[in-house]
Amino acid sequence: MYDLIIFITLLALGYFFGRIAEKKHYKSIIKREKQYKDIVAVSSRIPPISDVPMSSCLVAGSVVVSVDYFKRFLSGLRALVGGRVIAYESLLDRARREAMLRMKKQARDLNANMVFNIKLETCSISKNARGAIGSIEVLAYGTAFSPEK
Amino acid sequence: MIVTNMEIIPGKKISQHLGLVQGSTVRAKHVGRDLMAGLKNLFGGELKGYTELLQESREEAVNRMKEQASAVGANAVLNVRFSTSSITQGAAELFAYGTAVILE
Numbered sequence: 577m578y579d580l581i582i583f584i585t586l587l588a589l590g591y592f593f594g595r596i597a598e599k600k601h602y603k604s605i606i607k608r609e610k611q612y613k614d615i616v617a618v619s620s621r622i623p624p625i626s627d628v629p630m631s632s633c634l635v636a637g638s639v640v641v642s643v644d645y646f647k648r649f650l651s652g653l654r655a656l657v658g659g660r661v662i663a664y665e666s667l668l669d670r671a672r673r674e675a676m677l678r679m680k681k682q683a684r685d686l687n688a689n690m691v692f693n694i695k696l697e698t699c700s701i702s703k704n705a706r707g708a709i710g711s712i713e714v715l716a717y718g719t720a721f722s723p724e725k
Numbered sequence: 726m727i728v729t730n731m732e733i734i735p736g737k738k739i740s741q742h743l744g745l746v747q748g749s750t751v752r753a754k755h756v757g758r759d760l761m762a763g764l765k766n767l768f769g770g771e772l773k774g775y776t777e778l779l780q781e782s783r784e785e786a787v788n789r790m791k792e793q794a795s796a797v798g799a800n801a802v803l804n805v806r807f808s809t810s811s812i813t814q815g816a817a818e819l820f821a822y823g824t825a826v827i828l829e
Contacts, residue, residue: 586767594769601770623735630735634728634805636783640776644769667769674771693730699809701775701817711765711772713779715807719731 586645594644598666605673612680617691617718629724633686634717637678640701641671642711668712672696675716688720726791727801727828734801738829743797747822748789751812752782779819783807786821799825 623630643651647663654661675696683691697715727734765772786807794802805823812818 590767590769593767597768597770621732623731625735632727632729632731632734634730636807638776638779638783640772640779642765642769642772645767647769695730695806697807697809699811699817701779701809701811711775713775713809715779715783715809717730717805717807719729 587649588646590645590647590649594646597644598670601670601674605670605677608677608681609673612677612684615680615683615689615691617676617680617683617694619692619694619718621693623690623692623719623721630721631724632719632721633688635679635682635686635688635691635720636715636717637675637680637682638713638715639671639674639678640711640713641667641674643667648710668698668714671698671712671714672716675714679716679718683720686720686722688722690721691718692721694718726795726799727803728787728791728805728823729801729803730805730823732804734803734828739803739826740829741827743794743799743825743827745822746790746793746797746799746802746825747820748786748791748793749818749820750782750785750789751816751818752778753816779809779817782817782819783821786819790821790823794823794825797825799827801826801828 650663651661695717699713701711701713761774802823802825808820810818
């Protein structure tokens with residue numbers, strides 16, 4: 577009986593706090609994406625030929641995020657019937673966008689307006705007992721070009 | 726030392742190729758951080774402690790790669806790649822590798 581009460585409390589806590597955290601995060605992501613809109617970030621391997629001498633520098637941004645208890649429970653249910661795990665899709669989407677934003681921030685600090693050869697990498701860092709995702713790390717890196725002074 | 730993940734650097738010529746250089750580090754988190762992460766696993770959200778830890782370790786891996794590159798006499802590392810893997814519960818390996826070259 578106590579176990580059930582604890583379980584339901586955890587679910588409710590996870591649901592409410594997780595929702596609030598996700599909404600806040602999306603809001604801040606959208607705001608910052610507008611802010612860094614002018615930085616060209618592409619994954620093409622060859623930079624364009626330019627007349628001005630450019631200096632290049634490696635920039636990277638990474639983030640570790642975790643799902644809440646409620647979503648983990650949902651994904652557990654989903655694993656029974658199969659199909660899209662929407663609960664995790666938003667987690668990965670948030671993490672990728674956040675990592676890209678951090679990379680762009682580093683580029684902006686270097687006064688660069690282009691980032692080339694972007695690579696994104698995802699890694700699950702906490703393997704819990706059942707091998708679920710838990711928390712993930714996303715790393716975005718690329719080469720930032722800025723006009724030489 | 727130029728470290729970049731491009732295969733070429735515009736305006737510069739590669740005069741010598743010196744092979745693959747690499748750097749890696751394995752880090753574990755301390756108990757306090759693990760505790761906080763446990764809480765965050767409940768509520769969801771960013772694990773700032775882990776983000777910092779992984780960033781530090783990545784810098785460490787890049788520094789080791791740079792050391793190796795300067796040991797072979799290179800002045801640039803091109804085509805750098807990163808990779809992360811979790812070895813056991815609570816420990817992660819950060820790995821950076823690239824091609825050491827001499828640029829003119």
